[in-house]
Amino acid sequence: AWKYAFTDVVDALQYHFSNEPDIFIWFDLFSNNQHKAPNLPFEWWRDTFSNAIGKMGRVVMVLSPWNNPVPFTRAWCLWEIYCAVKSNCIFEVALSPEEHDAFVKGITADGKQFYQMLANINVENSESFNPADKTRIFDAVISSVGFTELNTMVVGKMRDWVISAIDESIQQSQNLIVLNKTSVDIVKEERVLMWGKLLAKMRMLELMGEFEKAREIGEKCVVDFADMEEGEEWWGNTYNNLGNVYNSQGDYAKAIECHEKSLE
Secondary structure, eight states, X not given: OTTSOHHHHXXXXXXXXXXXXXOOOOOHHHHSOTTTGGGSOHHIIIIIHHXXXXXXXXXXXXXXXXXXXXXGXXXXXXXXXXXXXXXXXXXXXXXXXXXXXXXXXXXXXXXXXXXXHHHTOOGGGOBOSSHHHHHHHHHHHHHHTOHHHHHHHHHHHHHHHHHHHHHHHHHHHHHHHHHTTTOHHHHHHHHHHHXXXXXXXXXXXXXXXXXXXXXXXXXXXXXXXXXXOSOHHHHHHHHHHHHHHHHHTTOHHHHHHHHHHHHO
């Protein structure tokens, strides 16, 4: 989004592509003359712009701040997400190191923050610096998928992303545990952090209606962290989450059993 500080965008992209040092990045505001855009024919908006994104094959959105992202308020950004989905591009989300840490902490502490962020997505409420751009974008949306479907597309992409982001963070914890296996204190601390991340993923899957996958994570946590004296608060959350999942699956006896353990 134009509101971002350029250096923050570069930091996020460098962090995101740290394993791909030879990547080339096309910035839309450099590659596309947005000053001329309002005067371009409707076919350009509907076809040419989308096809160009499709030929690149990959779209990266810099997310900041993670719990109330600026791009979700900008018509251009939402239109580009639609073009990415329409042309079957790889869609990725880039966070700066600071935002990534804030995301992991925030999602671990309260997964509902993410769903509140999704609830705020509404293309019809988005803005553009140039009102003529907004009019063209809205016309293209209405003639293609409509506002409701575009909102659904964006929400779906973000739901896919959050699970992959949590998985990546869990993998980082696993790597640190292996690297520091001779340090008891570091291993214990990292296991507690990983436990919280697993519970965050479990909660997200539960909210998505993926009850079986959520249950598997909860039951695995009970086994894998049985030796843990640290992180007592995670025991309460583990059994509470399991109780919620069992309840959603209609297994009320197990749900009651887990909630009682959570209270203990």
